[in-house]
Amino acid sequence: MTDALARLGRYGLTLLSTWGRAGLFLSGALWGAPGQNGGFRLLVKQLYAIGVLSLAIVVVSGLFIGMVLGLQGYTILSDYGSEEAIGQMIALTLVRELGPVVTALLFAGRAGSALTAEIGLMKATEQLASLEMMGVDPLRRVAAPRLWAGFIAMPVLAMIFSAVGIWGGMLVGVDWLGVYAGSFWSSMQSSVAFLDDVVNGLIKSLVFGVVCSWIAVFQGYDCVPTSAGISAATTRTVVYSSLAVLGLDFVLTAVMFGGF
Amino acid sequence: MTTRTTEILVGLFMVAGCAALLFLALQVSGLAPGARTDTYTVYARFNDAGGLSARGRVSMAGVTVGHIREVVLDPETFQAKATLEIDASVKNIPSDSSAIIRTSGLLGEQYIDISVGIEEDPMKDGDVFYSTQSALNLERVISNFASGR
Amino acid sequence: MDPSPHIVLEDVVFARNGRTIFDGVSLSIPRGRISAIMGPSGTGKTTLLKMIGGQLKPSSGRVLVDGEEVPKLGRKALYRLRETMGMLFQSGALFTDLSVFENVAFPLRVHTRLPDDMIRDIVLMKLEAVGLRGARDLMPAELSGGMTRRVALARSIALDPALIMYDEPFAGQDPIAMGVLVKLIRDLNRTMGLTSVLVSHDVPESFSICHHAFIIADGRVIGEGTPDELRQHGSEQVQQFLQGQPDGPVPFHYPAPDRVTDWGDVQ
Numbered sequence: 001m002t003d004a005l006a007r008l009g010r011y012g013l014t015l016l017s018t019w020g021r022a023g024l025f026l027s028g029a030l031w032g033a034p035g036q037n038g039g040f041r042l043l044v045k046q047l048y049a050i051g052v053l054s055l056a057i058v059v060v061s062g063l064f065i066g067m068v069l070g071l072q073g074y075t076i077l078s079d080y081g082s083e084e085a086i087g088q089m090i091a092l093t094l095v096r097e098l099g100p101v102v103t104a105l106l107f108a109g110r111a112g113s114a115l116t117a118e119i120g121l122m123k124a125t126e127q128l129a130s131l132e133m134m135g136v137d138p139l140r141r142v143a144a145p146r147l148w149a150g151f152i153a154m155p156v157l158a159m160i161f162s163a164v165g166i167w168g169g170m171l172v173g174v175d176w177l178g179v180y181a182g183s184f185w186s187s188m189q190s191s192v193a194f195l196d197d198v199v200n201g202l203i204k205s206l207v208f209g210v211v212c213s214w215i216a217v218f219q220g221y222d223c224v225p226t227s228a229g230i231s232a233a234t235t236r237t238v239v240y241s242s243l244a245v246l247g248l249d250f251v252l253t254a255v256m257f258g259g260f
Numbered sequence: 261m262t263t264r265t266t267e268i269l270v271g272l273f274m275v276a277g278c279a280a281l282l283f284l285a286l287q288v289s290g291l292a293p294g295a296r297t298d299t300y301t302v303y304a305r306f307n308d309a310g311g312l313s314a315r316g317r318v319s320m321a322g323v324t325v326g327h328i329r330e331v332v333l334d335p336e337t338f339q340a341k342a343t344l345e346i347d348a349s350v351k352n353i354p355s356d357s358s359a360i361i362r363t364s365g366l367l368g369e370q371y372i373d374i375s376v377g378i379e380e381d382p383m384k385d386g387d388v389f390y391s392t393q394s395a396l397n398l399e400r401v402i403s404n405f406a407s408g409r
Numbered sequence: 410m411d412p413s414p415h416i417v418l419e420d421v422v423f424a425r426n427g428r429t430i431f432d433g434v435s436l437s438i439p440r441g442r443i444s445a446i447m448g449p450s451g452t453g454k455t456t457l458l459k460m461i462g463g464q465l466k467p468s469s470g471r472v473l474v475d476g477e478e479v480p481k482l483g484r485k486a487l488y489r490l491r492e493t494m495g496m497l498f499q500s501g502a503l504f505t506d507l508s509v510f511e512n513v514a515f516p517l518r519v520h521t522r523l524p525d526d527m528i529r530d531i532v533l534m535k536l537e538a539v540g541l542r543g544a545r546d547l548m549p550a551e552l553s554g555g556m557t558r559r560v561a562l563a564r565s566i567a568l569d570p571a572l573i574m575y576d577e578p579f580a581g582q583d584p585i586a587m588g589v590l591v592k593l594i595r596d597l598n599r600t601m602g603l604t605s606v607l608v609s610h611d612v613p614e615s616f617s618i619c620h621h622a623f624i625i626a627d628g629r630v631i632g633e634g635t636p637d638e639l640r641q642h643g644s645e646q647v648q649q650f651l652q653g654q655p656d657g658p659v660p661f662h663y664p665a666p667d668r669v670t671d672w673g674d675v676q
Contacts, residue, residue, distance in 0.1 A: 189290025
């Protein structure tokens, strides 16, 4: 009985200290931004690694998800003779939910795991320690550009995902299944509001960007510097990011669209 | 991979993001720059607004001519008061036209259809529709039919 | 030459995860000489270097570098102090995404605002000093272990530090690479007057170049002096380490329960 209590207490303390380290880590990395010599170039390099290289998977997934939405929506809506509402359905689903959430999940799997592994390996090969010994703060040099790149790349990727998805839905709905293009777009335009839907989706993806890159970079930075430790940290990045994204999505949806 | 190529690709990436945002703003949510100045406002009162909601469309003969800005309860008459923004290009709606709430499809969204009158005077900014027809309430129709009235 | 010691450790105690690694270590490292810190594996020699570099803080005691108390320095002052230190990590710790040239140029680019052609000249000079001027365009993955360490050495002297620390420079090197490193460490010390701290368990190589050595075991300094003094040292523990005897004061067997409890009373 007391053993279980002690275990619970120890677990709680470990959790708290991890949270504390993560918080200190974030503030330490962001406090200075990527300033220093050539900070902008570092940011561009990371934007390439995180953003541009994730583009392919995001575009392909967006296209297929949009097409599936078109197909599924059509079969259901045509039963009620209102297949022109397909545009509205696809756009709202993508812009409000699937765009930010699926992009964040893909991001965690594609860019997040790579970030964790890269930084973990830098730690294992003493590159971080040698930066420190060279009088260079690894938080600013290594962590900050990656964090900022994640913050910027995620909303951009989510926007592209939604746009491509809507285009894919149009491809299936209009070009293949023959929904009238005018009503496809007008039903979409009359129900999607820029501020309420597009901007809220953008805010969601920004929050996911912060959380996913924070988790990924911190897990790499905090990992046990062995091959087993790095692989465990990479797994943790994907699991924690996915859970955080789905949980936060519920909270954000409740606040944004739930009418509280 | 030279630094320059990386920079160009990142630039393209950012441009693609902006283009996607622009697409979502203009094509998907129908946000048209300066559209606000090109409309005039008329009002319609309904006994039952049904599922009418802001951003719904206003059409004449099936063509969209404006949209609904808001639907509120008029506390004096206990009617629903809809504020409609009509495109300025449609400036000769006869003043005895009526506003009818219709549904697109069985489950589609509700919109306002303007049934054209015969008067020569056009409606002006701030005018109220002379006659309206409320939403078709399916339950009421069924209960009327069932009770044989 | 300035007679005051470059680095002083006073009664340093260090414990991690409930295990005491140092239990009152005191030593002073003279300026401009090569000092070796030796001891069996797992005695925390690398930890000692990390404390000098301020990456770890001792649980108690003082660590002074150039008269400054390292654990008490603020972030800024610590980073400034580190610019005067070079450290050669065991793995070399080259940045895997940069070429040899860029690796050596890195500290210059970060800490100075020198024009590119000047940086180029300095980098090539440093690479020449380690004999790898021709390898400037290679990536770290294309280098052998010995070359990696030499590039890392060039990088750690790029800023002309006053102090350089070598973490196990000879571990896992073939005899030729080892000879090259020994020569480099000696030359650097002689030509640049660098204070050199050498952490190693390779007795012959270390003794061949160091002016002064400390032997650490069980969390304390068990012997110090010049190589000759140490060879004559009276302590059995020192002699066991220097001569590499398998059994002695440091037992061959890790502490274990009685044989009978593990295997039973087998005749």
